[in-house]
Amino acid sequence: NTLVIATRNQGKAREFTEMLAPKGITIKTLADYPDVGAIKETGSTFEENATIKAKAIADHTQLPVLADDSGLEVTALNGEPGIYSARYAGDHDDAANNAKLLNNLKSVPADKRQAVFHTTLVLLKPNGSKLVVNGEVQGQILTASRGENGFGYDPLFYVPSKGKTMAEMSEDEKNAISHRGRATKKMMTQFDNWWED
Ligand code: ITT
Numbered sequence: 018n019t020l021v022i023a024t025r026n027q028g029k030a031r032e033f034t035e036m037l038a039p040k041g042i043t044i045k046t047l048a049d050y051p052d053v054g055a056i057k058e059t060g061s062t063f064e065e066n067a068t069i070k071a072k073a074i075a076d077h078t079q080l081p082v083l084a085d086d087s088g089l090e091v092t093a094l095n096g097e098p099g100i101y102s103a104r105y106a107g108d109h110d111d112a113a114n115n116a117k118l119l120n121n122l123k124s125v126p127a128d129k130r131q132a133v134f135h136t137t138l139v140l141l142k143p144n145g146s147k148l149v150v151n152g153e154v155q156g157q158i159l160t161a162s163r164g165e166n167g168f169g170y171d172p173l174f175y176v177p178s179k180g181k182t183m184a185e186m187s188e189d190e191k192n193a194i195s196h197r198g199r200a201t202k203k204m205m206t207q208f209d210n211w212w213e214d
Contacts, residue, residue, distance in 0.1 A: 019043040021050075023074040023084040026103075028168030029197070033083065036192055036201045040208070045080075053077055063088065063100060063137035064149060071141035079143045081212070083204075087136040087196060089170050091118070091158060093125045102170070111169050115162065118173060122158055130158045134174060134183075134196040138204055146214040148207055152200025156183075167191060 020042050022033050030046045037044060047053055056073045060066040063086040071084035088102030098105040098118070106113035122130060133153050140148040154176065162172035164184030171183035176194065183191055192198040 019045055019080050021045045021047075021074055021078050021080050021082045023047065023056075023070040023082050026085075026168070029085050029087075032188065032192060032195075032197055033085070033201070035188060036198065040205075045078075047074070050074075050078065058086070058100075061100070063135060063151075064139065066100060067137045067139040067149075068141070068147075071139040071147075075141050075143045081140065081142045084139045084141070085136055085197065085200075086139075087134065089118075089132055089134055089174070091122070091130075091132045093129050093131075094121060097121075115170060115173055118158065118170065119160065122160075127157075127160075132156055132158050132174065134170075136196040136200045138197075138200045140204065140208070140211050142211075142214070146211060148204065148211040150200050150203040150207070152196045152198065152203065154194055154196045154199065 022030055022044060024030055025047050034044050056070050058066040058069060060069055067084045067086035071082045075082045088099050090096045090099050103109045106117040133155055136152045138150050156174045156176045158173050159175050159182065163182045164172050166186060167184045174183045176183065179194065183195065
């Protein structure tokens with residue numbers, strides 16, 4: 018009765034653990050599998066990369082797996098950083114990524130700073146049974162960080178309908194409207210079918 022979340026990102030792990038709590042299943046993450054090496058995300062889409070992560074961990078653990086590939090698509094940057102969001106500034110360093118984003122947008126005015134957060138979730142069993150769902154949320158990139166919660170690009174991602182950045186929201190508020198929250202809600206409606214499959 019165990020689901021492995023194929024992530025090393027503690028922010029993602031925290032959000033999924035909270036959202037999946039009502040399911041009453043045992044959640045593990047890659048923190049429980051320290052012997053798993055780096056997984057090369059060689060795909061060219063969110064779905065390809067989520068599937069690569071899910072397959073590697075389903076093969077390794079022989080357990081059902083949830084993988085998340087996500088990123089920020091900024092209109093004025095032709096959709097960048099997109100699938101490269103984690104390593105935008107080289108290493109996976111949230112502060113450096115945010116600084117690079119602000120720098121690349123420094124001449125872009127307030128009304129041209131639209132962005133989308135995208136998540137693709139892949140559920141995969143060792144027997145090959147697979148479920149794919151997507152979620153998105155629209156926002157704007159601010160010119161300076163606001164808020165202390167969340168992770169990654171959250172302090173720069175302003176959601177007009179809430180009047181807050183993602184980092185100014187509580188975890189429940191973020192999960193209610195975020196790309197990952199929306200994808201997870203869709204996943205939940207099909208989860209039991211997949212789990213029994
Ligand atoms: P795993 O592959 O181990 O899951 P990762 O952080 O490398 O962790 P991704 O390859 O999917 O994950 O990279 C997504 C990046 O996009 C992530 O590192 C953040 O910088 C950003 N991101 C994704 N979801 C986010 C969110 O809810 N809030 C802020 N930034 C987010």
